[in-house]
Amino acid sequence: MRRPRPLRVTEAAAVTWAAAALGPLALTPAAAPAMALALAIGAAWADFLED
Secondary structure, rough: OOOOOOOEEEEEEEEHHHHOOOOOOHHHHOHHHHHHHHHHHHHHHHHHHHO
16 A cells, blocks of 8 residues: 655645634544544645646
């Protein structure tokens, strides 16, 4: 199996931003889908910016 590639700087920044923005909501069970969506959008945006 291949090892996953490490996060790029912009991806790490997007994940950090999403975690900071949604941090207070992370304590509620309903926040899991929103957090997953925010992380996916952040990763996609970071990938777009690096291309």
